[in-house]
Amino acid sequence: MNIIVCAKQVVDVSEIKVDPNTNKPILAGVPQKISDIDKNAMEEAIKIKEKHSGKITALTVGPADAKERIKELLAMGADEGILIAQPEKLDYYVLSNILAAAIKKIGEYDIILCGEASIDLFSGQIGPRIAGLLNIPQITYAQDITAEKEKVVSERNLGDKAVTIESSFPVMITVTKEINEPRLPSLMQILAAANKPIHDWSAEDVASEKLEPKITTVDIKGVPMERKNVIYQNDIDESVGKLVDSLIKEGVLR
Amino acid sequence: MVLVYSDDHKLTLELLNKGSELARELNKSLTAVIIGKDEFSKDYIAHGADKVVIAETELNQFKAEEYTDILEGVIKETGSETILISSNKNGKELASRLAAKFKAGCITDCTNVYLKDKKLTAERIVYSGNAVAVEQFNTIPQIVTIPSKVFDPLPKDEKHKGEVIKKKIDVQKSSSKILKVQEMKTEGVNVEDAEIIVSCGRGFKNKEDIKLVSELADVLKGRTVGCSRPIAADLKWLSEDHWIGLSGHKVKPKLYIAAGISGQIQHIAGMRDSGVIVAINKDPEALIFKSADYGIVGDLYEVLPKLTDAIKTKMG
Ligand SMILES: Cc1cc2nc3c(=O)[nH]c(=O)nc-3n(C[C@H](O)[C@H](O)[C@H](O)COP(=O)(O)OP(=O)(O)OC[C@H]3O[C@@H](n4cnc5c(N)ncnc54)[C@H](O)[C@@H]3O)c2cc1C
Ligand SMILES: Nc1ncnc2c1ncn2[C@@H]1O[C@H](COP(=O)(O)O)[C@@H](O)[C@H]1O
Numbered sequence: 350m351n352i353i354v355c356a357k358q359v360v361d362v363s364e365i366k367v368d369p370n371t372n373k374p375i376l377a378g379v380p381q382k383i384s385d386i387d388k389n390a391m392e393e394a395i396k397i398k399e400k401h402s403g404k405i406t407a408l409t410v411g412p413a414d415a416k417e418r419i420k421e422l423l424a425m426g427a428d429e430g431i432l433i434a435q436p437e438k439l440d441y442y443v444l445s446n447i448l449a450a451a452i453k454k455i456g457e458y459d460i461i462l463c464g465e466a467s468i469d470l471f472s473g474q475i476g477p478r479i480a481g482l483l484n485i486p487q488i489t490y491a492q493d494i495t496a497e498k499e500k501v502v503s504e505r506n507l508g509d510k511a512v513t514i515e516s517s518f519p520v521m522i523t524v525t526k527e528i529n530e531p532r533l534p535s536l537m538q539i540l541a542a543a544n545k546p547i548h549d550w551s552a553e554d555v556a557s558e559k560l561e562p563k564i565t566t567v568d569i570k571g572v573p574m575e576r577k578n579v580i581y582q583n584d585i586d587e588s589v590g591k592l593v594d595s596l597i598k599e600g601v602l603r
Numbered sequence: 604m605v606l607v608y609s610d611d612h613k614l615t616l617e618l619l620n621k622g623s624e625l626a627r628e629l630n631k632s633l634t635a636v637i638i639g640k641d642e643f644s645k646d647y648i649a650h651g652a653d654k655v656v657i658a659e660t661e662l663n664q665f666k667a668e669e670y671t672d673i674l675e676g677v678i679k680e681t682g683s684e685t686i687l688i689s690s691n692k693n694g695k696e697l698a699s700r701l702a703a704k705f706k707a708g709c710i711t712d713c714t715n716v717y718l719k720d721k722k723l724t725a726e727r728i729v730y731s732g733n734a735v736a737v738e739q740f741n742t743i744p745q746i747v748t749i750p751s752k753v754f755d756p757l758p759k760d761e762k763h764k765g766e767v768i769k770k771k772i773d774v775q776k777s778s779s780k781i782l783k784v785q786e787m788k789t790e791g792v793n794v795e796d797a798e799i800i801v802s803c804g805r806g807f808k809n810k811e812d813i814k815l816v817s818e819l820a821d822v823l824k825g826r827t828v829g830c831s832r833p834i835a836a837d838l839k840w841l842s843e844d845h846w847i848g849l850s851g852h853k854v855k856p857k858l859y860i861a862a863g864i865s866g867q868i869q870h871i872a873g874m875r876d877s878g879v880i881v882a883i884n885k886d887p888e889a890l891i892f893k894s895a896d897y898g899i900v901g902d903l904y905e906v907l908p909k910l911t912d913a914i915k916t917k918m919g
Pocket of ligand 1: 385386466467468526803804805806807830831832833834846847848849850851852862863864865866867868869870873883884885886889901902903904
């Protein structure tokens with residue numbers, strides 16, 4: 350079984366601070382990590398490999414330091430990593446076309462796994478776009494995957510219903526955060542990962558045409574969060590009394 | 604041509620509102636698409652559609668591959684350039700696959716859509732709720748997806764005229780197969796419309812304990828219970844219509860009470876527009892206090908019953 354996991358390096362959104370003057374997020378210096386749900390995708394790939402053997406390739410479009418993230422994926426259980434240098438001008442169109450072209454270049458694949466969405470952009474576009482470009486079936490929001498030799502059965506979580514769907518290979522699946530608990534690699538695995546290959550490709554290596562973004566981000570606006578932050582933390586009865594009085598003053602209790 | 608599509612009737616009506624505004628400003632006409640049987644064409648025309656295209660098909664279940672083919676056909680046939688699709692889960696995967704087929708730009712989960720310098724412009728939440736990106740299309744076709752409740756439906760205008768066109772479109776059958784559709788139980792709550800919400804998180808130890816929140820919600824006008832993602836998605840203690848946050852429902856009640864919720868940015872993204880925010884958490888360092896107007900540091904098992912009683916006494 351050949352499995353490709355698309356994983357993205359993102360800023361750790363819980364570490365973002367907001368500039369008090371402009372209200373805009375300060376992104377410089379924020380630690381980077383693997384987008385949360387992409388680790389779930391990786392974990393699912395490992396489980397499938399454990400059952401059927403095969404090869405897992407971790408695929409990232411990102412800056413040079415994303416190599417560190419690929420090393421984490423190799424330590425978790427990927428066999429090989431590919432880092433495609435991120436072009437300067439990028440949108441969902443450009444990104445998905447690079448990924449799809451890279452997947453074509455890899456050539457052999459049965460299952461492509463993505464996250465349901467990335468934690469920085471949260472667009473959910475990349476997986477379905479890749480499937481569309483490769484003209485293969487897509488299964489999104491998978492909360493369960495059972496891979497067999499010739500096919501996969503997966504359950505989509507649509508909130509108000511669960512849809513069980515079966516597909517032959519190749520197929521693109523996006524997973525939810527709840528599908529599994531990603532493993533933490535052991536020290537041995539981390540050390541062993543140093544010997545696994547990471548290939549450096551460029552967008553030009555894979556895509557036959559020059560890709561120009563279809564959309565431009567014209568602004569990133571801050572979202573101010575000004576709250577009173579009145580915290581009662583002594584005697585519970587007293588705190589409850591004060592809270593109720595405050596709520597009455599606010600006019601929200603009627 | 605402006606075109607709207609959703610597999611949900613209610614969401615189509617909401618899209619028609621924004622669709623008619625854009626069509627007017629762009630001086631184009633507005634098409635609504637129905638895939639399958641014609642149930643709502645009259646309704647869509649009364650809500651602003653100039654044309655309803657009914658794509659007749661034997662398909663009776665949604666599959667993104669096949670529905671993309673159908674919409675691709677309708678879009679080509681009608682020469683549509685601006686496409687509005689609902690941001691429910693089916694809508695998003697459909698819009699994205701469609702965008703791939705058309706080599707088009709697509710912006711999902713738009714919280715606002717408008718024309719600026721004659722270009723279609725959309726706003727969406729990024730960095731899990733830390734910021735809003737303003738994105739603009741450089742090319743057509745241009746595709747946006749819009750979540751429920753961002754726009755209300757326009758009032759019905761029975762005098763508005765439109766034509767209904769039936770079309771048969773060839774579809775490349777998907778090799779995937781739907782084996783089972785299981786309706787999940789929902790309690791039919793509507794957190795988006797609630798005036799007061801009491802929400803629970805992982806600070807609750809057992810499913811039964813959620814009665815502490817519903818009892819408080821009951822004495823407050825509003826009676827609505829919300830929850831964090833793990834309560835609905837991992838533990839499944841509450842149905843997903845209670846789920847609040849970036850990947851759940853966005854709410855703006857007058858009063859939002861969060862009990863046993865840590866206040867991760869993804870949860871805040873769904874409730875930051877609330878009027879007054881109250882947090883109950885036993886950890887004084889919990890992030891939720893930074894996003895709260897009032898907070899009590901304490902064990903929710905002690906605080907909630909006392910709060911419920913105190914409010915009952917005060918309100919009589
Ligand atoms: C892509 C993505 C999307 C997401 N979308 C959402 C979303 O839409 N909505 C959402 O909610 N989350 C979402 N999350 C998850 C989010 O990051 C947090 O994991 C989640 O909100 C945590 O839920 P919680 O606060 O209930 O649990 P925890 O973080 O476990 O917090 C439990 C809190 O309860 C407190 N507590 C424990 N016992 C008691 C007690 N006896 N009395 C009082 N307090 C107590 C603890 O101090 C703690 O602060 C998303 C995550 C990702 C990666
Ligand atoms: N730069 C990237 N490199 C590799 N995979 C990506 C990248 N961006 C997005 N993806 C994949 O697409 C999924 C959805 O991302 P998004 O469309 O940004 O919400 C992610 O969970 C990843 O699996």
